Amino acid sequence: xxxxxxxxxxxxxxxxxxxxxxxxxxxxxxxxxxxxxxxxxxxxxxxxxxxxxxxxxxxxxxxxxxxxxxxxxxxxxxxxxxxxxxxxxxxxxxxxxxxxxxxxxxxxxxxxxxxxxxxxxxxxxxxxxxxxxxxxxxxxxxxxxxxxxxxxxxxxxxxxxxxxxxxxxxxxxxxxxxxxxxxxxxxxxxxxxxxxxxxxxxxxxxxxxxxxxxxxxxxxxxxxxxxxxxxxxxxxx
Amino acid sequence: xxxxxxxxxxxxxxxxxxxxxxxxxxxxxxxxxxxxxxxxxxxxxxxxxxxxxxxxxxxxxxxxxxxxxxxxxxxxxxxxxxxxxxxxxxxxxxxxxxxxxxxxxxxxxxxxxxxxxxxxxxxxxxxxxxxxxxxxxxxxxxxxxxxxxxxxxxxxxxxxxxxxxxxxxxxxxxxxxxxxxxxxxxxxxxxxxxxxxxxxxxxxxxxxxxxxxxxxxxxxxxxxxxxxxxxxxxxxxxxxxxxxxxxxxxxxxxxxxxxxxxxxxxxxxxxxxxxxxxxxxxxxxxxxxxxxxxxxxxxxxxxxxxxxxxxxxxxxxxxxxxxxxxxxxxxxxxxxxxxxxxxxxxxxxxxxxxxxxxxx
Numbered sequence: 218x219x220x221x222x223x224x225x226x227x228x229x230x231x232x233x234x235x236x237x238x239x240x241x242x243x244x245x246x247x248x249x250x251x252x253x254x255x256x257x258x259x260x261x262x263x264x265x266x267x268x269x270x271x272x273x274x275x276x277x278x279x280x281x282x283x284x285x286x287x288x289x290x291x292x293x294x295x296x297x298x299x300x301x302x303x304x305x306x307x308x309x310x311x312x313x314x315x316x317x318x319x320x321x322x323x324x325x326x327x328x329x330x331x332x333x334x335x336x337x338x339x340x341x342x343x344x345x346x347x348x349x350x351x352x353x354x355x356x357x358x359x360x361x362x363x364x365x366x367x368x369x370x371x372x373x374x375x376x377x378x379x380x381x382x383x384x385x386x387x388x389x390x391x392x393x394x395x396x397x398x399x400x401x402x403x404x405x406x407x408x409x410x411x412x413x414x415x416x417x418x419x420x421x422x423x424x425x426x427x428x429x430x431x432x433x434x435x436x437x438x439x440x441x442x443x444x445x446x447x448x449x450x451x452x453x454x
Numbered sequence: 455x456x457x458x459x460x461x462x463x464x465x466x467x468x469x470x471x472x473x474x475x476x477x478x479x480x481x482x483x484x485x486x487x488x489x490x491x492x493x494x495x496x497x498x499x500x501x502x503x504x505x506x507x508x509x510x511x512x513x514x515x516x517x518x519x520x521x522x523x524x525x526x527x528x529x530x531x532x533x534x535x536x537x538x539x540x541x542x543x544x545x546x547x548x549x550x551x552x553x554x555x556x557x558x559x560x561x562x563x564x565x566x567x568x569x570x571x572x573x574x575x576x577x578x579x580x581x582x583x584x585x586x587x588x589x590x591x592x593x594x595x596x597x598x599x600x601x602x603x604x605x606x607x608x609x610x611x612x613x614x615x616x617x618x619x620x621x622x623x624x625x626x627x628x629x630x631x632x633x634x635x636x637x638x639x640x641x642x643x644x645x646x647x648x649x650x651x652x653x654x655x656x657x658x659x660x661x662x663x664x665x666x667x668x669x670x671x672x673x674x675x676x677x678x679x680x681x682x683x684x685x686x687x688x689x690x691x692x693x694x695x696x697x698x699x700x701x702x703x704x705x706x707x708x709x710x711x712x713x714x715x716x717x718x719x720x721x722x723x724x725x726x727x728x729x730x731x732x733x734x735x736x737x738x739x740x741x742x743x744x745x746x747x748x749x750x751x752x753x754x755x756x757x758x759x760x761x762x763x764x765x766x767x768x769x770x771x772x773x774x775x776x777x778x779x780x781x782x783x784x785x786x787x788x789x790x791x792x793x794x795x796x797x798x799x800x801x802x803x804x805x806x807x808x809x810x811x812x813x814x
Contacts, residue, residue, distance in 0.1 A: 306529055306530070307529055308528075308529070311525065311526065311528075311606060311610075312602045312603060312605070312606040313528045313603075314539075314590055314594055314595070314599055314603055315595050315599065316539075316590060316591070316592060316594075316595070317527075317528055317531065317535075317539050317541075317590075318528055320531060320532075320535045320538075320539070321527065321528035321529060321530045321531040321535070322530065324530050324531055324532040324535055325529060325530025325531075326530075328530075328532075370529070
């Protein structure tokens with residue numbers, strides 16, 4: 218299976234994680250297209266292909282994909298959009314009407330870069346497009362192993378999602394969630410910057426960075442994802 | 455001629471019309487409010503009341519105060535949709551509370567002194583809350599959803615009155631509508647926004663001074679019974695009536711209504727140390743300002759007017775309370791910019807204008 222992964226700095230943990238587990242997945246081939254921050258906002262569609270609208274982005278695409286300066290949907294079986302300002306939808310104990318929830322989910326999703334690229338892809342392919350949100354911020358300390366707000370929120374996101382039929386949301390591995398809506402801090406220790414061919418590639422994030430996750434998280438995330446798409450394949454969805 | 459001593463001799467400039475008003479440019483008129491108590495940035499400040507009350511919440515937030523939101527919007531809801539669904543207009547989704555009796559009704563529901571009514575309105579398969587008829591743009595999908603939403607608003611209102619340090623309440627109207635048999639009050643006449651007006655069931659009341667005063671006084675007493683630290687800032691909405699059901703001309707009805715509300719607010723603030731009065735009404739309607747803060751319809755308050763009122767509020771806090779901050783409240787953010795988000799306040803009463811001239 219050929220998987221195209223498109224994302225921003227958060228892709229770093231998946232890429233480094235993948236480098237460690239590649240040998241166990243001979244049937245899977247991953248190609249990464251990434252740039253830091255909102256650099257991928259300059260992707261545009263040209264002749265049914267996603268191309269960079271500026272040279273800096275093109276360089277980042279060439280570097281992260283090991284030689285491809287554009288994203289041609291025909292070359293992949295499925296797509297994963299990771300990070301790109303997509304966030305986990307959290308739900309507390311307040312009552313909301315169905316209309317308010319539906320509006321909020323739409324507003325929540327459609328302002329993200331993830332949705333923008335999703336829309337570009339939808340215009341050129343009917344293949345499955347998965348969306349993985351930015352990791353939940355790392356907790357300062359683990360108070361409990363509850364994941365209720367997160368799981369409920371993501372279920373609601375799926376229920377009211379405005380994505381077209383080939384779009385799917387992916388939860389982060391539930392074992393990594395603590396304190397209802399945060400990531401276990403052990404997964405943010407030693408996180409590193411996304412490599413795009415710059416002087417600070419793979420440099421460790423500052424200690425107070427609680428938004429980026431490490432290679433171990435990347436491994437867990439990918440294993441969870443592979444398991445999910447395998448099950449979906451079995452069920453024909 | 456030798457002048458004898460008299461009580462006016464040692465008064466400040468602010469006591470004399472000539473020096474306080476006539477000799478000044480209207481924008482230099484100051485010292486209109488001397489706050490009774492300090493509002494610290496950490497104080498929880500709740501806002502409720504008529505349409506004009508909506509400006510207080512946004513301004514408090516813009517100036518770095520702790521605007522207490524007890525019913526937050528669902529995650530991600532855009533500012534436009536927050537406004538449509540009645541989030542972040544007041545501390546919770548009460549909709550407009552125009553009268554002091556409506557305030558008391560909400561207090562009684564929240565403190566379980568009375569049950570909330572089981573009435574609901576249905577139109578084309580959607581359900582509307584008679585006590586917040588405009589809170590859900592297309593109505594609720596079921597009766598159960600409507601009641602759950604109302605229960606949430608009452609619960610959130612209860613949290614606000616129990617946990618706030620300051621409650622800002624803007625008095626809006628004296629004209630009101632009640633259920634004749636069961637005695638409860640509607641914020642709007644049934645049949646205007648939703649529901650069906652029925653002469654047998656619905657009754658009009660133009661509230662008089664004592665009724666307004668007693669209800670506000672009782673509401674404050676009830677709140678302070680469960681929240682001893684609660685203090686109140688009362689204001690009177692400067693916005694004239696959209697329409698009157700009284701026999702009077704709408705201008706005369708407006709002046710009567712606002713005068714009653716102003717007098718009640720004044721009396722309570724004079725008699726209670728925990729109640730203050732802020733002169734929104736005077737700033738917009740005072741003759742020195744020549745009506746310049748109104749839009750061309752002579753009713754809607756312009757953005758400039760709203761900003762002027764709110765600047766007066768925060769400047770007065772700065773001047774009178776010597777709040778120890780790095781920057782003054784009114785310098786913290788550009789309040790006018792933030793207020794543009796409230797371009798048009800969500801005002802149910804304005805919908806009455808749609809009935810202009812429908813009489814045959």
